[in-house]
Amino acid sequence: WLHKTTLVFVNTRRMAERAARHLGDILGKDAVAAHHGSLSKETRLDAEQRLKRGELKVLVATASLELGLDIGDVDLVCQLGSPRSIATFLQRAGRSGHAVGGVPKARLFPQSRDELVECAALLDCIRRGELDALRVLPAPLDVLAQQIVAETACREWHEDDLFALVRRAWPYAQLTHARFMEVLRMVSEGFTTRQGQRAGYVHRDAVNHLLRERKGARLTALTSGGTIPETGDYTVMLEPQADKIGTVNEDFAVESLAGDVFQLGNTSYRILKIEPGRVRVEDAQGAAPNIPFWLGEAPGRTDELSFGVSRLREEVGMVLALSCRDGAMALLTTTMGLALRKRFCRTFNFELQAAATEDAIVLSLSTS
Structure with missing residues (x-):
């Protein structure tokens, strides 16, 4: 392996579960783990320690793994989709290469054409030394x-x-x-x-x-301190140990039925019973799961990155406009050259050669 440990960042918990499942199918379940805010503290800590000990090849995480956690050496950081923020990408990229003389290494993987433009603008902003402005709300x-x-x-x-x-x-x-x-x-x-x-x-x-x-x-x-709003998530309890393994969105819990299988932390669980505020589950022994969803968790794009996207689109538009103008001129001179050649041939009954460039027409009257 070129990289022993890789940290994959995503923007949503649902994407973290999906990416962990697909990577687990390729690399093996024991080599991949998920890390996000809807997993219990014990589950997240276990994933961090396994990565630190080198037991994991890939850890898929949301913003829960951005700051202040000692997770050992990380060789590479991958970002799936646009991070939507200059500071977020720099922070995530900085999780790799933590060593004396080490250089952080990160890869961006856009998931659509719009995200491709956004990621290109993000890298352009970083090369220019631009950062997101820190705005402190006055007197909240x-x-x-x-x-x-x-x-x-x-x-x-x-x-x-x-x-x-x-x-x-x-x-x-x-x-x-x-x-x-x-x-x-x-x-x-x-x-x-x-x-x-x-x-x-x-x-x-x-x-x-x-x-x-x-x-x-x-x-x-x-x-009740803090400014994070109450979500009303349902606690997921693993039976028969009655261990808390995480939470799922209230809407997902209400729409589920006993016997349904879903994934949490790259492990499949079968629902035994749904109670008010609680979902009791058992290990599904690797059965094919559904991926749970959480509402309202995708980040918004910062003003500074939006400005970078607008600047990049404007620059690309100018290049395309110049290219179209040059192409139109070349088409015009070629058309005029062919028309002149045909008129000469018909008028003087004489064969000649014509060639055109972007700004000139060359007529060859004789080869001798």
Whole structure:
């Protein structure tokens, strides 16, 4: 083998499962594994350790393997489809060649003609030294609400002191006091339902302007932080061990039936029972599976890469326009040359030779 270990990056979990299955059919099931966010932590860790020990020839991964993981030496990185971002491709390519004096090695595999143009533009942007711009959202209020709950869960705060603390963070440097108070009222008053008041995690002393936690605030701050939305996926449990092996999309679980076989982590599982929020499965012993799907996971193209694509299309268009103009001129001179030759022959009853280039017509009256 030219490369002992290869890391294959894809953009979606479904593509990771498909690529792992096809590569497993070629290289052997034990030589290929999948790695994505819908696999359990234990399954992902096992795949990372097998790659690090050299037991895997190929590991197919999504963005779950881009950052901060020690996976040992990787000889080659392959990207299936356009990564849709300059920074993403550079980050993924940099997973290979981790050694003193090592050089990262990566390959791009476009999956359509449009992606071919996009990948060509991506490489052009890299040669020009261009990168995606990092845009920090000004004063995101959902994060502010989380931080207010978290801070008051730790200790008592005065409103003005907490406001001053928040404004020390650069994204909130221009946060107005009125907007801060709106968020504070939201997390303290909550909202009203048929069962009464809910989601009030901060007790606000309006007289002394003091803030402190309410019941459930600490647990909410620990378990509900971050800006990744809740997906409502179904947990996949392997029987009879009751081991969690990953998750599948809610729609996929609802549309499936007992007895169906699907793939997760390059292994086939047969559905035994579908419960609310849970799918119980058994090992399908290699039976031909369906590939599960997840909704809304494909990345969008960055503005900088989109500009690179537009620039490349414009350059190619100019080249084609020049080529068409030159071709039209050559066709015109050739046609005129043939017409002149025919007119000379008919008028003077004399054979002659004619030749044409892009900008000239040559008539040969005699060979002597």
